[in-house]
Structure formats: C-alpha cells, structure tokens
Amino acid sequence: MYSINIASEMLGVFISTLRRWDKEGKFNSINTTGGHRRYTIEELNKIKKIKPKEGKITIGYCRVSSSDQKEDLKRQIETVSTFCIAKGYTFRIIDDLGSGLNYNKKGLKELIALIQSNKVDRIVVHYKDRLIRFGYEIIEQICDFHEVEIEVINHTEDKSYEQELVEDMLSTITVFSSRLYGSRSHKQKKLKKSNGRSTC
Incomplete structure (x- = not known):
C-alpha cells in the first residue's frame, strides 16, 4: 500500500492530479480510518495507462568498452x-564509455535517472548488448514499470559472447592495473622522500 505522496513520486504526477483522477473514477483508492488515500501496485499500474506521455523523449544509448573504439562509437551514434x-x-x-560489466558508468546512471523521473518514452540501441551485458533483465523491469520501450535496431549479435567478455575483462584489468601502478608509484615517491629526510 502506497501513500499519495509516494504514489505521485513514483508516477511523476502532481498529488492534485491523482486526487482529480480519483474523483473522476479512473481508478480506486483505499481510504484509511484516518481518511488518507492508499494505493495498491495494481491501481498504480492502471494509473500508468491513463497517464499522458507529454514531454517524454526518446534516448539513443550508444556504448563502447574502451577509448580506442571511438570510430565504433561514432558509427553507433550515426546509426x-x-x-x-x-x-x-x-x-x-x-x-x-565502459565495460558491459560496469554498472557505474556515467551515461548509464544518467539514463536510469531519466527513466525513473518518467522523462523517457523509449530507448533506442544499435545492439541489445550495447545497453548492458549482464543484468539486462533488471533494466528491462525498470523500463517496464515506467512504460519505457526498448527498441533494438539490429537483433544480431554485435560481437560473440566470448569476444565481448574478453574485451570487458581486458578493460577491467587495464583500469585496475593503472590504479595499482599509480598507488605503487605514489608509495615509492613517499618512501624516497622519507629516506631523503632520514639521511639529512
């Protein structure tokens, strides 16, 4: 059971709009003994169907795993x-830019935020695996709740599963190696400084 405040946030509409729809009989809310409206998930799904899509846009999402794939990214954007x-x-x-194993990519986080704000009508991707390699079903469920369509241009695999996995793993190893090297370099510099002071 959801309060009218939470329901309005979930659906991206004003509380006054929910009250008006309630009076018009477009759905059924439950009144508590204190006179407060409560909504079930079933009723929220009904509301989604009557909610206008004005102001929503299509998002074209394009991704590559590493910076040396800029030409591939350009082709995706153009397509x-x-x-x-x-x-x-x-x-x-x-x-x-980032591995399909990485859920913390800037673009992906922006996309999810837009979906949850009910600002997206559909997502267009060149290949399904460009959206995300693992956990696609989670993104799909979020989109389904917010009535966002995922439109895939090319339903053939962009790359083989093994090829994409190898690239993602190499990208991940490169990132961690750079961080490890940077950490060691910083420690060595500190060690040299401390040794220099001790000999003075």
Missing part, C-alpha cells in the same frame, strides 16, 4: 540518430 530521425522521434543521444 541510432538516423534511425530516430527516420521514425520521427524527438530524441537525444547518451554515449557511454
């Missing part, structure tokens, strides 16, 4: 943009 223009979508592109 996705051309597709959206041909469909007549109002859209913007979010491009991302």
